[in-house]
Amino acid sequence: xxxxxxxxxxxxxxxxxxxxxxxxxxxxxxxxxxxxxxxxxxxxxxxxxxxxxxxxxxxxxxxxxxxxxxxxxxxxxxxxxxxxxxxxxxxxxxxxxxxxxxxxxxxxxxxxx
Numbered sequence: 001x002x003x004x005x006x007x008x009x010x011x012x013x014x015x016x017x018x019x020x021x022x023x024x025x026x027x028x029x030x031x032x033x034x035x036x037x038x039x040x041x042x043x044x045x046x047x048x049x050x051x052x053x054x055x056x057x058x059x060x061x062x063x064x065x066x067x068x069x070x071x072x073x074x075x076x077x078x079x080x081x082x083x084x085x086x087x088x089x090x091x092x093x094x095x096x097x098x099x100x101x102x103x104x105x106x107x108x109x110x111x112x113x
Contacts, residue, residue: 030104038107044085045106047099053091060089074098077105 035041050056057076058068075090075098086106090098 032104033108038109042084043106044083045103046085046087048087048089049092050089051092053089057089075102077102079106079109 032038053075054068054072057063057073058065060076060078061073063073075088075094078087078089079085080087086103088099088102088106090102
């Protein structure tokens with residue numbers, strides 16, 4: 001769910017059915033995009049941990065209340081293109097898979113099918 005806001009900030013949120021369980025497809029290997037096809041080639045990453053990750057990410061990406069209830073976001077990535085900074089937002093408990101998924105968003109943008 002990529003979204004462009006004020007021409008300088010991109011948002012993406014990743015939600016999952018089943019109360020925050022990461023789908024098995026997330027464990028599949030992928031081939032990174034070539035450098036010239038990435039959203040950003042060099043990124044400063046910042047990781048923000050929030051108690052309200054589902055609500056914060058849902059609001060950030062403009063997700064409707066009903067959809068956020070059915071498939072609550074477990075994390076999201078917010079790009080600040082001019083600053084070349086990507087902020088990954090997760091809850092206090094997360095996994096390497098969820099964190100890595102958002103890092104990929106920082107470099108490749110919206111890659112969900």
